[in-house]
Amino acid sequence: MNQPKIVILGAGYGGLTTVAKLQKKLGVNDAHITLVNKNDYHYESTWLHEAAAGTLHHDRSRVKITDLINSAKVNFVQDTVTAIKPDEKKVELQDGELEYDYLVVGLGFEAATFGIPGLLENAFTIGSINKARLIRQHIEHQFAQYNNEPEAKQERLNLIVGGGGFTGIEFVGELANRIPELCEEYDIDRSKVRLIVVEAMDTIMPGFDPDLIEYAMNSLEARGVEFKLGAFLKEVRADGITVEQNGEKEDIATMTTVWAAGVRANHLVEESSLEDNRGKVEVTPELRAPSHEDVFVVGDCALVWNKEIDRPYPPTAQIAMQEAEVCAHNLVALVKGGELEHFEFINRGTVCSLGEDDAMGSIFGGKKIYGWTASFMKKVIDNRALYKIGGVGLVLKKGKFNIL
């Protein structure tokens, strides 16, 4: 028995879609497949902003990995990766190590703090189930404390979202819907609560169509969201932030800063001997590391160039899952023989949620959609991601059908 050993690191969109495809295409005797993940569950990272806002329970956005894999074909190891050693063809884990013939790196993102003082210590990031439910509880705790203090502390009701990009805007949309519920729960006037987006660019959602941006801002402002554009976060403290806008500095008292402005690839990629570009691996057309052709990289750790605009594609679930399909195909070709494919990104459009029943985006070659239509499409996209990972069963179990 000389089966090649395939090791997949990470059960996010990239890693898990790869596994789902491999276990369909490979027989029990074709390869020895191992999936490594820190938690015993996969989570829909694009849904975490809802868990963080408290509008969707986090259990709705996670699935036990053993419910998704075919344990006759895939060995699941719950452990934390501590180092990738491509020259030795092995991976170090907290509690052991693994050798491989083929490696798939799908270790996802972590927050990029751009050296802003105090950000790492005092801001929250929406990066995991643990962090998302902590944000939910932290915010609720501020509301619970507010009426218990002899001097009302406005910093408890000032909520700052750092970054008006995709994650920041989706989170603000949910939070804007959650705030009236919190106000009712803790007997607080809605007018006392401030929800402020701080964005360094002159616009939210840079790169989106101006009509869509205007729609999003109107929708959020109607629910009380304030925007500080062209505003740089200079410092984050436990009880406030400093913002610089038009050359003037302003302090805003707050106990809650959620940083949604920057992500980078998992630091293990940069620390490995895989050639990196901006902390990611700029992959070959077959999605392999240029320096190590037995290593595939998918998702947020992979850098793929968009030649049309001469910039890298942004890290999204959509591209991660498309990469995983090609990665799995190529692994099967290497194991059983066949042609290797080249990756080409097919843009199926992007929809940005603005809360439970509102959204905006573009689909099929640039058609703009808004409001209920966009919100419906967003749920279709979310359910499609579930389908790719766990089939119809998972869609029925965790899917979003609150479409009316």
Add this chain to the structure above:
Amino acid sequence: MNQPKIVILGAGYGGLTTVAKLQKKLGVNDAHITLVNKNDYHYESTWLHEAAAGTLHHDRSRVKITDLINSAKVNFVQDTVTAIKPDEKKVELQDGELEYDYLVVGLGFEAATFGIPGLLENAFTIGSINKARLIRQHIEHQFAQYNNEPEAKQERLNLIVGGGGFTGIEFVGELANRIPELCEEYDIDRSKVRLIVVEAMDTIMPGFDPDLIEYAMNSLEARGVEFKLGAFLKEVRADGITVEQNGEKEDIATMTTVWAAGVRANHLVEESSLEDNRGKVEVTPELRAPSHEDVFVVGDCALVWNKEIDRPYPPTAQIAMQEAEVCAHNLVALVKGGELEHFEFINRGTVCSLGEDDAMGSIFGGKKIYGWTASFMKKVIDNRALYKIGGVGLVLKKGKFNIL
């Protein structure tokens, strides 16, 4: 129009039962009745331990005062009492003052801290809706933080209840039921959580029958509750407590100390010129202040002597409501003419809840009851209190019918 002015301070069990009875017995032209309360709602203070544990939503234990009073007969003033001036026949409020011909003081309890260092600053007390929901959120926040810290902090999962009396035991019973839910919500092993009752006496529930005490301890220990008896709380810090037991001191790391060991009457009583005994007014048989016969005192601010055992009756909702009936009768007699009644406490028994579906206590002349029977009786008692204050309508709206 020379109607006597009746002012009732506090919409707790005592004050509100007085109002409910007065508005039945007096016509619109008989008296000018004013009820003063800090909040625009009455709350069932004997249910607050459930809101604090998170097992019953606080909205279930409160009612809007305007839904309970007949506004043609009773004028409701939402304000905070700052001083009682019986010699001037007036009451000072935060935003004004009121003159009276007859006053009813029903201002309830506040926590007694016995000078324990750090208790006031660092311990929670279950004294209001605001405080109860803060405790609920504080505990949940500890669980939410636990898995987000590189070094696990046991103090987040150590929960201390100061006092093994009625309130302490009822709270622990609810919390013991809540903990498995919190463990599931935040992916924490139940075995890591400690729930510790610190009681200075050698027994919990002093004065209760030993069989009942044993039953309660067994029920709670089976759900993981630890008891430190004969143990004195020497200090409360933000991150721990010091306990002295058998002459030995022990530090326990904790972020959560809930103090349920002592109550005293509202401090306004002691600060007034009403004669006080242990901070309360030792009332005449008609429930009047000995020094001022136009002032009635009901509930936790009144001291009534139990001659059988030569000790004061403990402050309970049961005695407060019985006092209110006599107080209202006597006010009606003073306004319309008639005999004044003397107060006699009728012990209808006491049932201590041990959580949703368990309880223990004694009823009808000392018959001991346990488990489901006692739990059922407890709900009957809770519903009876609602009935006294708001009639059948309130029982149907907020009552406890989860009796199976």
